Amino acid sequence: MRGGLTASLGAAMLLSAAACTPPYRHLETAGLAAHNAAYDELLADNYQGAISDWERAITAIEPHSDGYYAGQLYIDHAEYQSNLALMSLLAHDPEAARKRFLEIPLILSKGYAGQRAVLERSNGSRQALAVLLSAVTVAAQAYASQGATSYTERQDLADSSAAVIEGIWEHLGPIDPNSLELVGPLEIDDDSVRMPFFPTAGVFRALGRVVVPDSGAMCTGAFIRPRIILTAAHCVVDERQRRLSPRDVVFERYDFLHKDAFLENRPFRTHWLSEIIVPKTYTHQADWEDDWALLIADREGGPHFGYRDSALALRRANTLAIGGFNADINEGRIMTLDYGCPIHGIDRETNVMVFGCKTFGGSSGAPILVTRGRDRLEYVVGVNVCGVGQQSDAASRSRSRDESLGCGVGSANFIGTLEKLIDRLES
Secondary structure, three states: OHHHHHHHHHHHHHHHHHHHOOOOHHHHHHHHHHHHHHHHHHHOOOHHHHHHHHHHHHHHOOOOOHHHHHOOHHHHHHHHHHHHHHHHHHOOOHHHHHHHHHHHHHHHHHHHHHHHHHHHHHHHHHHHHHHHHHHHHHHHHHHHHOOOOOHHHHHHHHHHHHHHHHHHHHHHOOOOHHHOOOOOOOOOOOOOOEEEOOOOOHHHHHEEEEEEOOOOEEEEEEEOOOOEEEEOHHHOEOOOOOEOOHHHOEEEEEOOOOHHHHHHOOOEEEEEEEEEEOOOOOOOOOOHHHOOEEEEEOOOOOOOOEEOOHHHHOOOOOEEEEEEOOOOOHHHOOOEEEEEEEEEEEEOOOOEEEEOOOOOOOOOOOEEEEOOOOOOOOEEEEEEEEEOOOOOHHHHHHOOHHHOOEEEEEHHHOHHHHHHHHHHHHO
């Protein structure tokens, strides 16, 4: 008798579990397998192999199928597309990268519209099926509990059926498509030098923003060691020349293209700080050479950039790249990348450089990367601190892009402090 009852309950639970398996799961799994293969190629510095695998990942999730929309696989598509763009940069093809980055907002907006259409079509049948399966599970649990010999057995059966019901409603229950909102705006400036930038792979995931919650001030920053973040000093010194304490500042690592971030408008993962280091000689009126800061996070942040001494690295470089939250596009809500900016001059005494990246408010503190040679795009050689002639965010917005120049502090000015800090943290 007990065997038959248990089998009946097991069959009901199996039916429920099968019904709970979303139809898009096999597409998601196939895409993830190709995605993981691409990461293996990336770790081996085989950028063309990684590009092929991420193209295969996009094909695997079958864009424009109902499963693609219902499973929100268009967000995976956007992430894979971003990874393709990043690999194009590493493979010395910035034009292909720019084209791929520009397609991402279109992928997201079309995918979101398709998802809403699928949900609106299926809402009624999903609710009816959920009610039916819940009733079957409750009936099976009640039938099986008649043969239970102890309170513990009956409680275990009740708990197991409750878990099944919860799973049914999670996957099949009512969903209000109007409760979902698209992160935006997604319009992107069509500039031949700049591109939208979604740092989803490799060391690019070290990028984020430095935020002062009380004032709303925002800069860019990046992990350059597991717990050390590089930014500009003026981002962590207020208008009264007061150095902010760690509790006044947070670092938010940019993670736009994962499903929770996109659908819930939470594109940043927060890191609290335990220490802020600013040169003792820095003031807002001081020369730019002291405008750097090192922040210590309370925990490791995952991938991080390396660093090189600018006094040596910039002898061989003639163009730079800077990714930051430039406020002139989308009000700084989507990161942009200035790529291939010419170096116009370097002061060898102060290690201050002037370059052709069109930096605006919000990109202060962004790491400066070289675009040529062995260290390209993975090693920091300085920190962005200003646009030439910039007096304020308002002034920076008023400058035309053709007139925009940026300036930065070479890593030679902070590398000594950085290496002492590394020794202290790792000892």
